[in-house]
Amino acid sequence: MPAILSIDRLSKTYASGFQALREVSLDIEQGEILALLGPNGAGKTTLISIVCGIVTPSAGRVTVGGHDVIDDFRAARRLIGLVPQELVLEPFETPMTTARFSRGLFGHARDDARIEAVLQELSLWDKRDAQNRELSGGMRRRVLIAKALSHEPAVLFLDEPSAGVDVELRKEMWAIVERLRARGVTIILTTHYIEEAEAIADRIAVINKGELLLVEDKATLMKRLGRKHLRIELQTPCPAIPEALAGYALQRSEDGTSLSYTYDTQGERTGITGLLNDVRAAGLTLRDVQTEQSSLEDIFVDLVRDRG
Amino acid sequence: MNLHAIRAIYLFEMGRTFRTLAQSVVSPVLSTSLYFVVFGSAIGSRIESVEGVSYGAFIVPGLIMLTVLTQSVSNASFGIYFPRFLGTVYELLSAPVGHAEIVIGYVGAAATKSMSIALIILATASMFVPLRIEHPIWMLAFLLLSCVSFSLFGFIIGLWAKDFEQLQFVPLLIITPLVFLGGSFYSISMLPPVWQTVTLFNPVLYLISGFRWSFYGSADVPVAVSLVCIFVFLLACLGVIWWVFKTGYRLKS
Numbered sequence: 001m002p003a004i005l006s007i008d009r010l011s012k013t014y015a016s017g018f019q020a021l022r023e024v025s026l027d028i029e030q031g032e033i034l035a036l037l038g039p040n041g042a043g044k045t046t047l048i049s050i051v052c053g054i055v056t057p058s059a060g061r062v063t064v065g066g067h068d069v070i071d072d073f074r075a076a077r078r079l080i081g082l083v084p085q086e087l088v089l090e091p092f093e094t095p096m097t098t099a100r101f102s103r104g105l106f107g108h109a110r111d112d113a114r115i116e117a118v119l120q121e122l123s124l125w126d127k128r129d130a131q132n133r134e135l136s137g138g139m140r141r142r143v144l145i146a147k148a149l150s151h152e153p154a155v156l157f158l159d160e161p162s163a164g165v166d167v168e169l170r171k172e173m174w175a176i177v178e179r180l181r182a183r184g185v186t187i188i189l190t191t192h193y194i195e196e197a198e199a200i201a202d203r204i205a206v207i208n209k210g211e212l213l214l215v216e217d218k219a220t221l222m223k224r225l226g227r228k229h230l231r232i233e234l235q236t237p238c239p240a241i242p243e244a245l246a247g248y249a250l251q252r253s254e255d256g257t258s259l260s261y262t263y264d265t266q267g268e269r270t271g272i273t274g275l276l277n278d279v280r281a282a283g284l285t286l287r288d289v290q291t292e293q294s295s296l297e298d299i300f301v302d303l304v305r306d307r308g
Numbered sequence: 309m310n311l312h313a314i315r316a317i318y319l320f321e322m323g324r325t326f327r328t329l330a331q332s333v334v335s336p337v338l339s340t341s342l343y344f345v346v347f348g349s350a351i352g353s354r355i356e357s358v359e360g361v362s363y364g365a366f367i368v369p370g371l372i373m374l375t376v377l378t379q380s381v382s383n384a385s386f387g388i389y390f391p392r393f394l395g396t397v398y399e400l401l402s403a404p405v406g407h408a409e410i411v412i413g414y415v416g417a418a419a420t421k422s423m424s425i426a427l428i429i430l431a432t433a434s435m436f437v438p439l440r441i442e443h444p445i446w447m448l449a450f451l452l453l454s455c456v457s458f459s460l461f462g463f464i465i466g467l468w469a470k471d472f473e474q475l476q477f478v479p480l481l482i483i484t485p486l487v488f489l490g491g492s493f494y495s496i497s498m499l500p501p502v503w504q505t506v507t508l509f510n511p512v513l514y515l516i517s518g519f520r521w522s523f524y525g526s527a528d529v530p531v532a533v534s535l536v537c538i539f540v541f542l543l544a545c546l547g548v549i550w551w552v553f554k555t556g557y558r559l560k561s
Contacts, residue, residue, distance in 0.1 A: 014561055015561065052398075052401075052402035053401055053402050054398055054401045054402055054560065055560060055561055056556060056560055056561070073404065074310070074404040074405075074406070075404070076404075077402060077403060077404040078404045080402065082398070082399075082402050084395075084398050086395055088394055088395035088396045088398065089394070089396065090390075090391075090394065090396055091394075092324075092327060093320075093323075097320070097323060100316070101316050101317075101320045102316075102399060103312075103316070104312045104313060104315055104316025104317075104319075105312075105313045105316050105317070105399065105400070105403040105405060106312075106313070106403055106404060107310045107312050107313060107404055108312060109312060110312075147399070
């Protein structure tokens with residue numbers, strides 16, 4: 001797959017001296033969903049803003065569909081749709097007029113049938129003539145998406161799409177993203193909700209303090225960095241961890257009915273066989289055994305702590 | 309050139325005018341009509357004619373200029389300041405549009421508004437006073453140049469303003485006094501010599517003088533000087549706007 005978005009050694013230092021990005025390089029393939037994950041102030045919005053032309057880079061180069069975002073900004077920006085983080089809309093305009101404005105601004109002829117299709121898809125058609133200020137927060141978020149989709153972008157940026165939205169709307173947003181992916185739209189979303197990245201992204205890029213810590217296929221990332229927890233439930237509670245098991249760094253539940261063991265799935269030896277043998281040798285009787293994959297959140301916290 | 313973008317910005321801005329018709333059009337027309345009633349009919353009836361023109365008719369070009377200048381500045385400044393204030397300016401900055409399209413869209417809409425208001429006021433004035441337009445083509449040319457150049461000026465203010473107070477500052481505290489003191493209600497020949505000289509430093513005098521010439525054929529300063537002044541102002545505004553976009557001043561970080 002060719003890269004539709006290519007970021008090469010991008011740096012940004014603001015006038016205040018704050019260095020928001022440090023030599024970030026990243027290629028995004030056509031049709032993929034990339035989640036840009038990082039804590040607040042990590043540089044996510046700056047990165048998006050440079051690609052979209054809102055912030056001027058200090059160094060580096062960005063191309064969209066092969067077009068440089070500065071030298072050939074018209075061709076590059078025609079391909080990009082941006083849904084900003086803040087719910088910014090002209091309060092006295094309507095979803096219909098704002099979406100129509102966006103379509104024209106991005107160089108497309110007026111096409112009300114297209115706008116209707118977008119508003120229908122986002123369940124905004126009934127509210128097409130309501131003033132934006134009368135709409136709920138969730139609807140405003142959808143109007144912003146409608147504006148971006150009205151000009152049929154090949155690459156869509158969603159900057160914190162579920163910031164401040166309820167669970168239901170977040171799920172709805174994910175469904176929209178899924179439909180867009182089916183149409184071949186490349187989506188880059190920033191988020192600090194791990195759950196979101198885990199649910200919809202193909203690849204995950206982790207950014208912290210302006211540095212790209214890693215870019216990895218989601219499944220590979222989980223596998224590579226994932227740790228598993230083995231939980232051993234006992235028939236009869238044990239009052240303390242037996243001496244023979246001291247080498248396993250086990251954790252005993254408060255009531256003594258279970259022991260848990262954390263291991264690296266990528267390690268040469270997980271130690272599970274030995275542990276289970278030693279548990280039996282120590283005279284403990286198993287009732288059940290469960291394993292649990294560590295979540296992306298655990299991975300993320302580890303990464304940011306270790307390298308940030 | 310992204311013509312669809314120019315059209316979109318222009319229609320979007322004109323839509324605001326139609327939505328706020330009372331504020332955008334009715335209010336300046338009403339206030340100008342009040343000027344006619346007070347200065348033209350009530351007080352003007354006691355004032356003898358100025359340079360052969362009845363006082364009521366004499367003030368028409370000045371009153372139109374007063375409205376054109378303040379309306380151009382407020383409309384154009386609001387047009388670009390409001391998206392900055394709301395944050396919706398992100399879309400303008402991320403769209404495939406060059407500086408020219410943005411300026412043509414916003415300034416074109418603001419100039420259209422003030423031009424329309426000027427023509428409505430002209431029509432209103434003809435109901436109060438006997439009007440004579442000796443050079444109608446020049447009259448329209450002066451009007452158009454004033455609408456465009458002051459809309460450009462307003463656009464700069466809209467880019468510069470940090471809050472609504474600054475936005476109001478220039479139309480209220482600079483434009484209005486300059487227009488009042490620029491001979492909208494009198495000919496500078498009516499002033500003492502010292503004040504005549506001082507008034508020559510007021511740029512608005514040249515606009516009003518040229519515009520009044522197109523009506524009645526008499527002017528405080530030569531018409532060619534008036535035209536040069538407007539063009540210099542127009543070019544200066546274009547220069548500032550070019551610099552703003554080039555540097556991203558108050559638009560981009």
